[in-house]
Amino acid sequence: MILSENFLQALAAGLMVGCLYGLMCTGLGMIFGIMRVINFAQGDLMMLGMYSTWYMFAGFGFLAFLGTYAGPIAGALLTGPLLFVVGYYMHKFLIVHVTGLRTSDSEGEGHYAQLILTLGIALILQNGGLILFGSEPTSIRTPMSSSAWVIGPLWGDFVEVFINQARAVGAIVSIGVAVALFFFVTRTRLGKALQASADNAEAAIYMGINVDRAHHIAFGIGTGVTAIAGGLVAFYYPFQPYVGIEFVIVMYAGVVLGGFGSIIGAFWGGMIIGLVQQMSTLILPIQLQNTAIFVVFLLVIFLRPQGLFGRNVERV
Amino acid sequence: MERRTRILRSLGILATIGVIYVTLVFLAPDQYYQLMLTLVAVWAVMGISWNTLSGYSGLISFGHAAFFGLGAYTVVLLQVHWGITPWIGIPLAGCVGALAGLLIGLPSFRLRGHYFALAMLAYPLALLYIFEWLGYNEVAIPMERTNPVAYMQFGDMRIYALLAFVLLSLAVIVGVLIESSRFGLSLLAIKQNELAAEAAGIRTLRWKLYAISTSGAIAGVIGGFYAVILLVVTPPTVFGMLTSAQALIVTLFGGISTVWGPVLGAAILIPLSETLHAELGNVLPGIQGVVFGVAIVLVILLAPEGLIWKLRDFAMRGRETDVEDRLSAADVADPGPLPDRPHALTGPVLLQVENLSKSFGGLQAVQDVSFDVPEGSVIGIIGPNGAGKTTLFNLLNGFQAPDRGRVVFDGEDLVGLRPSGICARGIGRTFQVARPFRRLTILRNVLVGAYVSAETDEIALQHAREAIALVGLEGHEDRIASGLTSMEQRLMELARALASKPKMLFLDEILAGLGQTEVNRMIHVIRAISDNGTTILIIEHTMQAMLRLADRFVVLDHGALLASGPPAEVVKDPEVIEAYLGKRWRDRA
Amino acid sequence: MTTRRTMLATAAAVAMTLPFGGAAFAQEGDPIQVGLIAPMSGPWARQGELMRLGAELAVKDINEAGGIKALDGRPLELVIFDAGDSAEKAKNAAQRMVSQHPDLVAVTGSWLSSFTLAVSEVTERAELPMLTLSYSDQITDRGFKYIFQMPMTGTNQAKNSLPALMEVAEAATGERPKTTGIIADNTASSESFAQPLRTGEMDDLGLEIKFDETFTPPLSDATSLIQQARSQRPDILMMLATAVPDDKLLLEKVNEFRLGGGRMPIIASGAHIGAPEMVDNVGPELMEGVMSVVGNWGAKGQEEIIDRFKEATGEPWMTQDSIATYGDIQVMAYALEQAGEADRKAVAKAIRSIDLDGEGPAQYYPGQKIKFDEAGHNVAADLVIIQWQDGVPVPIYPENSAVAEPIWPQQ
Known part of the structure; x- marks a missing residue:
C-alpha cells in the first residue's frame, strides 16, 4: 500500500513536472533542435522568465489584482512576449555573428564560437541577475504552491495522491502553449517559413524568405517559450539567479532524447526527463536526483544520439 | 634544430x-x-x-x-x-x-x-x-x-x-x-x-x-x-x-x-575580477562573473582567437605583408611548354579500378566504371558538373564504400579499408577546400603530413623540407600560412600531401580558381612531382590546362565512363563535346 | 603600529566599518577592532543581520559605559565581514579579514556551522580568537586553540533535549512517542544533532527511526521528503534544516500533505525556525506548535536586554542570533579588561581562563555560566527549547529559562 502510494505520487509529480520540462524543451527545440544553435544561456533566459513573472505578479504587482490563480498565469504568459523581444535582439546583435550562413563553411570553429559566446552571455545573465535580484531564493507565493487536490482515497482508505495545485496548473498551461506553438509552426505561413529557414537556410533564401529575420524570430520564440515554462515552474520552485544551470542539462537532455528537428519530440523528451527525475526518488536518495538525469542524458547521447523521435541523423 | x-x-x-x-x-x-x-x-x-x-x-x-x-x-x-x-x-x-x-x-x-x-x-x-x-x-x-x-x-x-x-x-x-x-x-x-x-x-x-x-x-x-x-x-x-x-x-x-x-x-582577468570582487563585492555581488562574461563575449566578437594573436597581428602588421617575401612574378611565370613524355603510360599498373558502382537511393552516382593507372603517369578524371567525379573520388579514398566493384592498388584490394588505412598504404590526397593552419609556418604545416610515414622527428623534418623544395616553396619555410596567397596555399597543401612520401597522389580540383599564369606554374609543379616518381590522379572540371598535364583522360558523364584515352583524342570525341557543351556544339564539331 | 594602521585605512574600505562611540564620547586612544564575520548576503543573510543588530547594540553599550577601562577607556570598533552564501566565500572573507585587518583582537561568527568550520581554519592559523554560536561538534573536535564554542554542541543538544521532550509528550498524550523520522540537510550542525540518533547512542529513548533523508540546501522540492513522512507516519518528525527558505518549503509541503496543525509534531534544531519573518513567510498557523532546540534565546531573566533590544531595533523578539552575538562582544570586552592589552593572543588567553557564574557577560547565555575546557567547549553551557505558540516562539525549557508551558501538538 505504502509502495503503491509512493509510486503513484511520484508518477503524478513526474507527469506534471514532465509537462513543464516538455515546454522548456520545446523552446530549446526551436533553437537547438531546428536551428542547430547551441545556446548555453537558455537556462538563464528561463531564469529571466521566472523573475519577470515574479515582478509582474509580486514584485511590481500590477497583475496581483487578477488573484492568486489567474495572476501568476497571466504573468507567465506575458513573460513570453517580453523574452521574445530579448531573444530576438540577442540573436540579432550577438548570436548572428557566430551562426547561420556566415559560419557554415567553417565546421569546427563555428560550433565553438557559439558555445563560448553563449557561455559568456550565460555568465553575464547569472551574475548580472545576482546584482539585480540578490542571491536569496525567491518564490511566487500563492496558496497554490502549498495546497493540493487529493485523488482518493483509493484501495480502501489509505492511498491518497496529492496533486499539487501549482504544478497541475503549470502543467495544463504548458500543454496549451506547446499545442499552440505546434500549430503555429506547422500550420501558419510564418511558422512554415521559420522552420524552412531554420532547417535549410540556403533553400529558404531561394524561396524568397528573409532568412536573417526569420532566424531572429525563431530564436525569439524559442526564448519566449522557455521563459513561459520558467514562469510556470516558478509557481512551485524557489529560484535564484543561478537556477538556470540546473535546467540547462534538463533541457538539452530532453531535446536530444526527443530527437532533433521535432517540436513534439522535444516535448516528449522533456516529459521523459521529468518522469525520470521524479521516479528516481523511489529508489535513489534525493541528493542523487539530478545525477539520475545526467546519467540518462549521457546514455542517450552515447547510445541514441538521434533521439527517440528524431527524423534525421546528425549531419556529419 | x-x-x-x-x-x-x-x-x-x-x-x-x-x-x-x-x-x-x-x-x-x-x-x-x-x-x-x-x-x-x-x-x-x-x-x-x-x-x-x-x-x-x-x-x-x-x-x-x-x-x-x-x-x-x-x-x-x-x-x-x-x-x-x-x-x-x-x-x-x-x-x-x-x-x-x-x-x-x-x-x-x-x-x-x-x-x-x-x-x-x-x-x-x-x-x-x-x-x-x-x-x-x-x-x-x-x-x-x-x-x-x-x-x-x-x-x-x-x-x-x-x-x-x-x-x-x-x-x-x-x-x-x-x-x-x-x-x-x-x-x-x-x-x-x-x-x-x-x-x-x-x-x-x-x-x-x-x-x-x-x-x-x-x-x-x-x-x-x-x-x-x-x-x-x-x-x-x-x-x-x-x-x-x-x-x-x-x-x-x-x-x-x-x-x-x-x-x-x-x-589580466584574475587580478581584475578579484579586485573588483574585493572592492565592489558587497555592492555588486556577481561582478566577477559579469567581468568574465563580458570578456569572453568581446573576445569572441572582436578577437576570436584571443588577445595574444590580436597583439601579434598588430605587431606584425608592418612585416607580415612584405610583398618581397612572396613568390616573385618570375617564380610564377609560365616556364614554357611541358616536354613530351612518350613513355609515361608504359609503366606497370599501379591502380586498377574494376566495375565500380555506387548508388544513392534511386540515383546511380557511379556505374560500372573501370580504368587502369600505370605507375608514373598523370591521369585526369574529367567531366561536367554532376558527372560523379566526387563520388568516384570518395570511393577511391575510402570515404564511401562502393556497392560493387574493386579498387586494386599495388596488388591489394582497397575496398573496405578506412581512409587512414588507404593512406598508410601510400596514397596521399589534397582537399578541394584548402584548410591550412593559419597560425603556423609553412614548414610546420607540411610537418603535419610528414609525421605519418616518418619514424623519427628528424626524418619527418627532412621529408617536409624535400616536399617544400619540390613544390618550389624553398626559402619560404618560416612564413606564416595566413599571409600566403591562394597559389602559395595550394602549393603548401600539395607539399603537405607529398611529405608523407606517397606512391600515389589524389588531387581534388587543385587548379580551380587559379589565374592563368598560376595554373601554368601549378601544372609544372605537378609534372615535376610526377617526374619524381609519384603517380598522380587528378579530378578536374576544366579541361584546358589538363590537356597539357595529363597523360590520359578518363571522362565521366552521369556516373558512367564516357571516354578514355590520350587527351588530344578525347577532346575531339563528339560524345565528350556533347556532354560538356551540349548537342549544338557536337554538330558544329 | 601607526604606519601599519594608516596603510590599512585604505584597505578597510573593503569591509563595512561601523564605528560606534568615537568622537561623540570623547574617549582616549584609538578604537580596538572586534570583528563579526557572518552571512550578510544569500539565504542566511537574515541571520547575519540579526547577529549584526546584537553586536552593534553591545558595542554601543560598552562604549557608552566608558570603553575598555583597563585600556584608558579605548572604545570598541565593530568590523563586519560578509561570509556570503557558501563555505568558500566565508573562507575567502576570513582570509581578507586576517590579511587586511591585522589589528583585530577577536571575532565572532559565522552562524552556519559549515561557515564557522571554514572561517576558523583561517582564524586558527592567524591565532585570532573566534567565538561562535554554531553547534557542530566538529568545530571543537579539531584540537584548535583559538576557537570558543559558546553553546552546547549539536550532539549534546540532542542528548539533553530529546529526553525532556519525551516527557512532555508523555505528560500530554499519556504515552511516549515510539517512532521518528529524520529529514536533515547535509550541513555540519544538522549532522551533529542527528548523529546520536543515527549511531544508536540514544536507543534507550526507545525511538525507532522509520526513515532518514538527507538533502543539500537549498532544497528545491520537498515532495518526496514529505511523502516519506506521510507514508511512514512517525510520531515525531525531526526537521533539521538550517535555512529559512528550506523551512518554508518543508512546512508548506507538510501542510499540503495534510500533516500540519499538530497531526505530526515537528522538532527542529536551530534558531532560524524562530526568525520573525517566519510569520510572514509561512504563516502563524503552519508554525503553531513547531519546536526547536537552540543554543541561546532571549529568555526569562534577560528581560532588561530584551526590552532594550526590541526598542533599539524594532524586532518583535530577541532571537539566539542577536543575544548570543551581544554576549560574545561582551565576552570580548570582558577579556580585554582582564588582559589589559589590545593583543589577540592576550585576549585569547583571557578568554580561556574565564570562569563566570551568573555575572558579567555570562548573564547573556542560558544557564548563565561560562567556562572553557582545552578544546574550547563552553562546558557550562545549557540549551533552550522554544516553541511557536500563538505566533510567537517562546522558551519552554528548561524551567529557569521558560516563559511558557510546553504544549504537545495533538489533534
Whole structure:
C-alpha cells in the first residue's frame, strides 16, 4: 500500500513536472533542435522568465489584482512576449555573428564560437541577475504552491495522491502553449517559413524568405517559450539567479532524447526527463536526483544520439 | 634544430615571466595580494590544461572541473583519512586526473562537436552531486602543528605563490613540448578536420586520449594544489560550472592553441575580477562573473582567437605583408611548354579500378566504371558538373564504400579499408577546400603530413623540407600560412600531401580558381612531382590546362565512363563535346 | 603600529566599518577592532543581520559605559565581514579579514556551522580568537586553540533535549512517542544533532527511526521528503534544516500533505525556525506548535536586554542570533579588561581562563555560566527549547529559562 502510494505520487509529480520540462524543451527545440544553435544561456533566459513573472505578479504587482490563480498565469504568459523581444535582439546583435550562413563553411570553429559566446552571455545573465535580484531564493507565493487536490482515497482508505495545485496548473498551461506553438509552426505561413529557414537556410533564401529575420524570430520564440515554462515552474520552485544551470542539462537532455528537428519530440523528451527525475526518488536518495538525469542524458547521447523521435541523423 | 630554438626561446620567456612574478610576490603589500598572485598561476595552469585538450584538438570541454575537483578531493581525502602529505598527494592527484581523463575520453570521443561539449558538461555536475551525497560537502585540510612543512603548510603565503609558479613552469614546459612535437601538430590536424586527419594517417583516437589524459593530469595536479591553499574543499567550489568556465575563459581571452595564451589571460582577468570582487563585492555581488562574461563575449566578437594573436597581428602588421617575401612574378611565370613524355603510360599498373558502382537511393552516382593507372603517369578524371567525379573520388579514398566493384592498388584490394588505412598504404590526397593552419609556418604545416610515414622527428623534418623544395616553396619555410596567397596555399597543401612520401597522389580540383599564369606554374609543379616518381590522379572540371598535364583522360558523364584515352583524342570525341557543351556544339564539331 | 594602521585605512574600505562611540564620547586612544564575520548576503543573510543588530547594540553599550577601562577607556570598533552564501566565500572573507585587518583582537561568527568550520581554519592559523554560536561538534573536535564554542554542541543538544521532550509528550498524550523520522540537510550542525540518533547512542529513548533523508540546501522540492513522512507516519518528525527558505518549503509541503496543525509534531534544531519573518513567510498557523532546540534565546531573566533590544531595533523578539552575538562582544570586552592589552593572543588567553557564574557577560547565555575546557567547549553551557505558540516562539525549557508551558501538538 505504502509502495503503491509512493509510486503513484511520484508518477503524478513526474507527469506534471514532465509537462513543464516538455515546454522548456520545446523552446530549446526551436533553437537547438531546428536551428542547430547551441545556446548555453537558455537556462538563464528561463531564469529571466521566472523573475519577470515574479515582478509582474509580486514584485511590481500590477497583475496581483487578477488573484492568486489567474495572476501568476497571466504573468507567465506575458513573460513570453517580453523574452521574445530579448531573444530576438540577442540573436540579432550577438548570436548572428557566430551562426547561420556566415559560419557554415567553417565546421569546427563555428560550433565553438557559439558555445563560448553563449557561455559568456550565460555568465553575464547569472551574475548580472545576482546584482539585480540578490542571491536569496525567491518564490511566487500563492496558496497554490502549498495546497493540493487529493485523488482518493483509493484501495480502501489509505492511498491518497496529492496533486499539487501549482504544478497541475503549470502543467495544463504548458500543454496549451506547446499545442499552440505546434500549430503555429506547422500550420501558419510564418511558422512554415521559420522552420524552412531554420532547417535549410540556403533553400529558404531561394524561396524568397528573409532568412536573417526569420532566424531572429525563431530564436525569439524559442526564448519566449522557455521563459513561459520558467514562469510556470516558478509557481512551485524557489529560484535564484543561478537556477538556470540546473535546467540547462534538463533541457538539452530532453531535446536530444526527443530527437532533433521535432517540436513534439522535444516535448516528449522533456516529459521523459521529468518522469525520470521524479521516479528516481523511489529508489535513489534525493541528493542523487539530478545525477539520475545526467546519467540518462549521457546514455542517450552515447547510445541514441538521434533521439527517440528524431527524423534525421546528425549531419556529419 | 628548429624545435630546439623554439623550446629555448620559450624557456627564455618563462624566465622573464618568472622574474616579474617573483618581484611582484615580494612587493605585494599583504597576504591577500600574494594569494591573488598564487591564483593567477593556478588559473594559468588550469588554462594550459584546458588548452592541451580543447585548444589544440578543438574538442570543447565544459567539464574540466571534473579533473580539477577529483584532484582537489584526492589531496584532501588522502590527508584526512590516511595522513598522506600533499607533497605525495598532489602527484597522485595528477594520476587520478589522467585516469579520469582516460575513463571520460574513451566513451566521449565517439561524440563530436556539440555532443562532446554537452557530455563534458554533465560529468563534473554529476560528480558534484555524488560528492555531496557521499557526505564530502566540506572537507578541511587538517592543520599540522608538529611538522607543518612536511604537510605543505606554511605561515608565509609567499611560499605558496612560489610553489604555484613552479607548477606553472612545469605546465608551460609540458605545453611547449606538446606544441613543438608531432603530438601538438596531430591535435591541430584533428581540430582542422578530423576526417582529413584520419585520412592523412593520423591515429586520431590515440592522440585525443593522450591529450585528455595529459590535460586531466595537469588539472588534477593544480586542483590538488588549490585544495591546499583553499583549506576547505566543497563540491561547488571545485566541481562547479565556474571552475570549468574559468579555465576556458582565461585561455580564450589570452589566446587559444598557444601556451602563453592562458598565462596572459590569467594575468589580466584574475587580478581584475578579484579586485573588483574585493572592492565592489558587497555592492555588486556577481561582478566577477559579469567581468568574465563580458570578456569572453568581446573576445569572441572582436578577437576570436584571443588577445595574444590580436597583439601579434598588430605587431606584425608592418612585416607580415612584405610583398618581397612572396613568390616573385618570375617564380610564377609560365616556364614554357611541358616536354613530351612518350613513355609515361608504359609503366606497370599501379591502380586498377574494376566495375565500380555506387548508388544513392534511386540515383546511380557511379556505374560500372573501370580504368587502369600505370605507375608514373598523370591521369585526369574529367567531366561536367554532376558527372560523379566526387563520388568516384570518395570511393577511391575510402570515404564511401562502393556497392560493387574493386579498387586494386599495388596488388591489394582497397575496398573496405578506412581512409587512414588507404593512406598508410601510400596514397596521399589534397582537399578541394584548402584548410591550412593559419597560425603556423609553412614548414610546420607540411610537418603535419610528414609525421605519418616518418619514424623519427628528424626524418619527418627532412621529408617536409624535400616536399617544400619540390613544390618550389624553398626559402619560404618560416612564413606564416595566413599571409600566403591562394597559389602559395595550394602549393603548401600539395607539399603537405607529398611529405608523407606517397606512391600515389589524389588531387581534388587543385587548379580551380587559379589565374592563368598560376595554373601554368601549378601544372609544372605537378609534372615535376610526377617526374619524381609519384603517380598522380587528378579530378578536374576544366579541361584546358589538363590537356597539357595529363597523360590520359578518363571522362565521366552521369556516373558512367564516357571516354578514355590520350587527351588530344578525347577532346575531339563528339560524345565528350556533347556532354560538356551540349548537342549544338557536337554538330558544329 | 601607526604606519601599519594608516596603510590599512585604505584597505578597510573593503569591509563595512561601523564605528560606534568615537568622537561623540570623547574617549582616549584609538578604537580596538572586534570583528563579526557572518552571512550578510544569500539565504542566511537574515541571520547575519540579526547577529549584526546584537553586536552593534553591545558595542554601543560598552562604549557608552566608558570603553575598555583597563585600556584608558579605548572604545570598541565593530568590523563586519560578509561570509556570503557558501563555505568558500566565508573562507575567502576570513582570509581578507586576517590579511587586511591585522589589528583585530577577536571575532565572532559565522552562524552556519559549515561557515564557522571554514572561517576558523583561517582564524586558527592567524591565532585570532573566534567565538561562535554554531553547534557542530566538529568545530571543537579539531584540537584548535583559538576557537570558543559558546553553546552546547549539536550532539549534546540532542542528548539533553530529546529526553525532556519525551516527557512532555508523555505528560500530554499519556504515552511516549515510539517512532521518528529524520529529514536533515547535509550541513555540519544538522549532522551533529542527528548523529546520536543515527549511531544508536540514544536507543534507550526507545525511538525507532522509520526513515532518514538527507538533502543539500537549498532544497528545491520537498515532495518526496514529505511523502516519506506521510507514508511512514512517525510520531515525531525531526526537521533539521538550517535555512529559512528550506523551512518554508518543508512546512508548506507538510501542510499540503495534510500533516500540519499538530497531526505530526515537528522538532527542529536551530534558531532560524524562530526568525520573525517566519510569520510572514509561512504563516502563524503552519508554525503553531513547531519546536526547536537552540543554543541561546532571549529568555526569562534577560528581560532588561530584551526590552532594550526590541526598542533599539524594532524586532518583535530577541532571537539566539542577536543575544548570543551581544554576549560574545561582551565576552570580548570582558577579556580585554582582564588582559589589559589590545593583543589577540592576550585576549585569547583571557578568554580561556574565564570562569563566570551568573555575572558579567555570562548573564547573556542560558544557564548563565561560562567556562572553557582545552578544546574550547563552553562546558557550562545549557540549551533552550522554544516553541511557536500563538505566533510567537517562546522558551519552554528548561524551567529557569521558560516563559511558557510546553504544549504537545495533538489533534
